[in-house]
Amino acid sequence: MSRTVIVVLDGFGIGAMPDAGALRPGDTSADTCGHLLDHFRRVHDRALRLPALTALGLGAVHPDPDLATPDGSPPAATGTPPVTAGRAALGYPGADTYAGHQTMMGADFSTVTVARLGDHLDTVAAALRAAGHRVEPLEEEPVLLVDGSALVHDNLEADPGINWNVSARLADLPFPRVLEVARTVRRVAPVARVIAVGGNADRPLPDFVRAGEDGTVGLDTPASGFYRNGGLQVQHLGVTLDHTRQLPDLAARAGVPVTLTGKAADILACEGAARHPAVDTTEVLRHTLDAVRGAKDALVVANVQETDLAGHQQDPRRYGLVLEQADRQLGELTASLDAPGDCLIVTGDHGNDPTIGHAFHTREFVPVLVHRPGSAPRALPDAGSLADVGATAAHCLGLPPGRLASGVPLPLTPVG
Incomplete structure (x- = not known):
């Protein structure tokens, strides 16, 4: 020892x-x-x-x-x-x-399985609705808005298709509920990691959604202010x-x-x-x-x-x-x-x-x-x-x- x-x-x-x-x-x-x-x-x-x-x-x-x-x-x-x-x-x-x-x-x-959220939107949305959540697409983007507060999206900070995120402002949704959404997504996600992220953003999160590489679309987390505004909460849900x-x-x-x-x-x-x-x-x-x-x-x-x-x-x-x-x-x-x-x-x-x-x-x-x-x-x-x-x-x-x-x-x- x-x-x-x-x-x-x-x-x-x-x-x-x-x-x-x-x-x-x-x-x-x-x-x-x-x-x-x-x-x-x-x-x-x-x-x-x-x-x-x-x-x-x-x-x-x-x-x-x-x-x-x-x-x-x-x-x-x-x-x-x-x-x-x-x-x-x-x-x-x-x-x-x-x-x-x-x-x-x-x-x-x-x-590991590499997959864009956009190729699995129907499966993820169905799982969330079955769990009692309200789900709608974010305008024309391959991003899901859950309960009017949380975004399910491609992770733009890792290689395309490696991870998905569930992100919300803590002022809109407490972190245990962000984690609840992420766990439902994890049950049907083929990717290595689903990451639950709660923080304090400068504006509503849809303002920071952008296209990434290789057809991915997600939250620009650094631009949102999550990393600089304090109070960041994160939990990683892996395969x-x-x-x-x-x-x-x-x-x-x-x-x-x-x-x-x-x-x-x-x-x-x-x-x-x-x-x-x-x-x-x-x-x-x-x-x-x-x-x-x-x-x-x-x-x-x-x-x-x-x-x-x-x-x-x-x-x-x-x-x-x-x-x-x-x-x-x-x-x-x-x-x-x-x-x-x-x-x-x-x-x-x-x-x-x-x-x-x-x-x-x-x-x-x-x-x-x-x-x-x-x-x-x-x-x-x-x-x-x-x-x-x-x-x-x-x-x-x-x-x-x-x-x-x-x-x-x-x-x-x-x-x-």
Whole structure:
């Protein structure tokens, strides 16, 4: 057993995967990390301050002068590196937070159904009416207006057809009723995720409906003010998965206390887990620190969401400042995990390049940075899937990785 922590920097990629241009040719140039570093040097005349990520080995997997180690070593020094670091392919189609986290926890998410809401309007409307809701199309758009308040629509922030949303202003509909509508949609939806979203918008939501890519139509959530006006509530309803073959459930059944913080608390299943579904980065990582301090055994999965939100807003300055805040607390977390056998894995779930020119996730490799006291550093091979991260965490906890539905542990050196 050990204290094992996975910190997911949401939307933090380190360069385009070979198939990144399949949907958008311009995404072959995606590099969230590199473009952030370039932006701060060029626009703000300074380097991003990332000492904790640098010490964990970010420069070993993304060589850049600003990621040189504290002793001045070049970021991609030859020979045995002083860190345990590598990178991971995503292991699922597209670039999606829900699929990324489910894959990371051991689910086999190699195939998902991609579908526009417009191709399933009749089925969804019939299910909602059968549940007692009033349903009408939103003018001539392939969007449904439910009970005069909630919109059922394509998600415009993920790759087209991956997710559908149910969105409403909280002033018009309390979040439990938004969630009720979303659960009805989930029962008939063929897509990976149905997302219930409640927030405070500047104007009625139909004012912010627009066309997306590949025939999708939906709410322009960033333009609506949901992300900047406070009070945002979100719940992710995913496809049916065997959660007993995922890392949190495996750990809980072995008697390991499980804590899920940030967006991980919304999208991961684990009966009995402590949940802290915060958005604020400081709060997310404070809950993470609290879960390991004084504990003998623990599994903590934390999601830093504000990096992803800055990517959607195409705001590299905000992204960089959030990353610096996360880095400061990662330094505290690394210092707290000081016992042999403890393990910290810092990774991402996809990219979200804030300079790419669109508000979608980008299909990038993500870093896998491992801090494990008592083990010798080593360069890690590329992980073929994020599932390998979950399998590695299981190995660190002394749990059988083979009980996960997918994933192979990365070859860490033994604890001495």
